[in-house]
Amino acid sequence: MSDRTDFHFEAGELSCEGAGLSALAEEFGTPLYVTSRRSLVESYREFEAAFASLPHLTCYSVKANFNLNVIREFGELGAGCDVNSGGELYRALQAGVPSERIIVxxxxxxxxxxxxxxxxxxxxxxxxxxxxxxxxxxxxxxxxxxxxxxxxxxxxxxxxxxxxxxxxxxxxxxxxxxxxxxxxxxxxxxxxxxxxxxxxxxxxxxxxxxxxxxxxxxxxxxxxxxxxxxxxxxxxxxxxxxxxxxxxxxxxxxxxxxxxxxxxxxxxxxxxxxxxxxGRFLVANSTVLLSKILYKKSNHTGKKFFVVDAGMTELIRPALYQSHHEVLSVRQHDQRVVADVVGPVCESSDFFARGREIDDAPEGGLLAVMSCGAYAAVMASNYNGRLRPAEVMVDGGESRLMRRRETLEQLTAHDVFTPRSL
CATH class of the missing domain: 3.20.20.10 (Alanine racemase)
Known part of the structure; x- marks a missing residue:
C-alpha cells in the first residue's frame, strides 16, 4: 500500500520505528524532519514487486527528496536516479549511485x-x-x-x-x-x-x-x-x-x-x-515534520489558532498546492478542538491546516505534520531569514543525524559587501 507508514502511537505518544518523537525533538530541536529508513525500504520493495514481471530499471526521482542518505538507500537497493539539474546529478553521484543508472x-x-x-x-x-x-x-x-x-x-x-x-x-x-x-x-x-x-x-x-x-x-x-x-x-x-x-x-x-x-x-x-x-511514492510517507506550539490564540469570533515554530519555509505544499497534510499531536489528549495550525512566516498562506479538528495540545507541546518526505525539505527556504531544519533518520529505533540545522553564520556566508565609492 502506498499509504504505509512506520509512525505509530505507543503508550499515547507518536513514535517512529519505536523511537519516541518527543525524545528526538529534545535531542535535535525543532523544527525537525524525522525519516523512517524502514519506510523507504518497504516502499521500494512494494514498488519493485508490482513491476517485477517487466525487464525494468527503477530510477528514483531525486527532486522529491535529495538528502544523500535517502538517495544512497535506494541506490544500494538497486535503483538508479532521475535527475533534473547538475546539482541533482552531483548529489546522486556523491551518494554512490553508478552513473550508468542515472537519467537526466x-x-x-x-x-x-x-x-x-x-x-x-x-x-x-x-x-x-x-x-x-x-x-x-x-x-x-x-x-x-x-x-x-x-x-x-x-x-x-x-x-x-x-x-x-x-x-x-x-x-x-x-x-x-x-x-x-x-x-x-x-x-x-x-x-x-x-x-x-x-x-x-x-x-x-x-x-x-x-x-x-x-x-x-x-x-x-x-x-x-x-x-x-x-x-x-x-x-x-x-x-x-x-x-x-x-x-x-x-x-x-x-x-x-x-x-x-x-x-x-x-x-x-x-x-x-x-x-x-x-519519487513521491517512495518517500512521501517516510517522514514527519516535528514542530513546537509557540502560542495559542483566538479572535473575537472564537476562531482558534495554534502558532507553531515551523511554517511554509519548511513545508510549502499547503500554500502552493492547497494540499492536505494530517497534523497530529505527538502526545495524545482527551480534548479536541477546531483550530488553524499556522506558522511564524509573515504570509497569510503560511498554514498547515485550516479549521481542522485536532488534539488540544498545550503551548510547548509538539505537533507532527505527516507525509513530509516528498517536496518538503527540498523546497525549504530561508525566507524571513529562517534556518533550514535538521534532518534525522531512524533505523530500528536508533536515530542518526543526516543533515545539520543551518546556522546564522551560514545565512550570510555567500553575501559579499560591495565596495563603496568615495
Missing part, C-alpha cells in the same frame, strides 16, 4: 549541465525540444562522445490532478509536441553525435486514475512503432512517475498494483526495457 531530465538544461552529464557517463539524456537536441549534438561533438538520448513526448493527456503538477498537457512547457515529432526524427537522421535509444513520457503527479496512464502510454507506443519503423533501435521506454500516495485518510490512493495490472501487459509486448521514475 529537465526542460532547460544549461550547456555546462549537458557537458557534465556526458562527462559523467550517464545512461541517457531526455530531449525536450528541437533546439535542445541540436545543443546536445554540438556539445557531445565538443566532448568527443556520442550522447545517448531519449525523446520526451508530450502525449497531450490532461490528468486529473492539481494544475501545477500536471505535465503531459500540450498547454504545458514539458516535452515535444506530437506535431514536432516528424521534424525531430528527420533531424536525428542527420546528426552524428547523438544516438536515439529511448522514448519517454511523464503526465504529472498524484494521478489516481489508471486510465490516464493507459491513454498516454497508448500514444507513446504509437511513437515507438513509428520510430522502430523508421529504423531507430529503441531500447528503453520511460513511462515516468506520478504514482499516488495517501495524504488524506479520507482519500486513499489507488494501489500501485492496479497501475501495474494495466501497464505491464501493454509494455511487455514491446520487448523494450522499461524505466520507471517513482
Amino acid at each position: 531530465a529537465g526542460v532547460g538544461k544549461r550547456p555546462d549541465e549537458i557537458a557534465y552529464a556526458l562527462k559523467s557517463g550517464v545512461l541517457l539524456l531526455k530531449v525536450e525540444s528541437l533546439s535542445e537536441l541540436r545543443a546536445i549534438d554540438r556539445i557531445a561533438g565538443e566532448e568527443g562522445v556520442v550522447a545517448s538520448v531519449a525523446l520526451r513526448v508530450n502525449p497531450n493527456v490532461t490528468a486529473e490532478t492539481h494544475p501545477y503538477i500536471t505535465t503531459g498537457d500540450s498547454k504545458e512547457k514539458f516535452g515535444i509536441d506530437e506535431a514536432e515529432l516528424p521534424g525531430i526524427f528527420s533531424l536525428l537522421g542527420t546528426l552524428h553525435n547523438v544516438r536515439l535509444i529511448g522514448l519517454d513520457m511523464h503526465i504529472g503527479s498524484q494521478i489516481f486514475d489508471t486510465e490516464f496512464y493507459v491513454a498516454a502510454l497508448t500514444k507513446l507506443l504509437d511513437v515507438f512503432s513509428y520510430a522502430r519503423g523508421a529504423g531507430f533501435a529503441i531500447e528503453y521506454l520511460d513511462i515516468g512517475g506520478g504514482f499516488p500516495v495517501t495524504y488524506d485518510p479520507m482519500k486513499p490512493a489507488t494501489a500501485i498494483e492496479r497501475f501495474a495490472e494495466k501497464l505491464v501487459p501493454m509494455l511487455k509486448e514491446t520487448g523494450a526495457k522499461v524505466i520507471l521514475e517513482p
Whole structure:
C-alpha cells in the first residue's frame, strides 16, 4: 500500500520505528524532519514487486527528496536516479549511485549541465525540444562522445490532478509536441553525435486514475512503432512517475498494483526495457515534520489558532498546492478542538491546516505534520531569514543525524559587501 507508514502511537505518544518523537525533538530541536529508513525500504520493495514481471530499471526521482542518505538507500537497493539539474546529478553521484543508472531530465538544461552529464557517463539524456537536441549534438561533438538520448513526448493527456503538477498537457512547457515529432526524427537522421535509444513520457503527479496512464502510454507506443519503423533501435521506454500516495485518510490512493495490472501487459509486448521514475511514492510517507506550539490564540469570533515554530519555509505544499497534510499531536489528549495550525512566516498562506479538528495540545507541546518526505525539505527556504531544519533518520529505533540545522553564520556566508565609492 502506498499509504504505509512506520509512525505509530505507543503508550499515547507518536513514535517512529519505536523511537519516541518527543525524545528526538529534545535531542535535535525543532523544527525537525524525522525519516523512517524502514519506510523507504518497504516502499521500494512494494514498488519493485508490482513491476517485477517487466525487464525494468527503477530510477528514483531525486527532486522529491535529495538528502544523500535517502538517495544512497535506494541506490544500494538497486535503483538508479532521475535527475533534473547538475546539482541533482552531483548529489546522486556523491551518494554512490553508478552513473550508468542515472537519467537526466529537465526542460532547460544549461550547456555546462549537458557537458557534465556526458562527462559523467550517464545512461541517457531526455530531449525536450528541437533546439535542445541540436545543443546536445554540438556539445557531445565538443566532448568527443556520442550522447545517448531519449525523446520526451508530450502525449497531450490532461490528468486529473492539481494544475501545477500536471505535465503531459500540450498547454504545458514539458516535452515535444506530437506535431514536432516528424521534424525531430528527420533531424536525428542527420546528426552524428547523438544516438536515439529511448522514448519517454511523464503526465504529472498524484494521478489516481489508471486510465490516464493507459491513454498516454497508448500514444507513446504509437511513437515507438513509428520510430522502430523508421529504423531507430529503441531500447528503453520511460513511462515516468506520478504514482499516488495517501495524504488524506479520507482519500486513499489507488494501489500501485492496479497501475501495474494495466501497464505491464501493454509494455511487455514491446520487448523494450522499461524505466520507471517513482519519487513521491517512495518517500512521501517516510517522514514527519516535528514542530513546537509557540502560542495559542483566538479572535473575537472564537476562531482558534495554534502558532507553531515551523511554517511554509519548511513545508510549502499547503500554500502552493492547497494540499492536505494530517497534523497530529505527538502526545495524545482527551480534548479536541477546531483550530488553524499556522506558522511564524509573515504570509497569510503560511498554514498547515485550516479549521481542522485536532488534539488540544498545550503551548510547548509538539505537533507532527505527516507525509513530509516528498517536496518538503527540498523546497525549504530561508525566507524571513529562517534556518533550514535538521534532518534525522531512524533505523530500528536508533536515530542518526543526516543533515545539520543551518546556522546564522551560514545565512550570510555567500553575501559579499560591495565596495563603496568615495
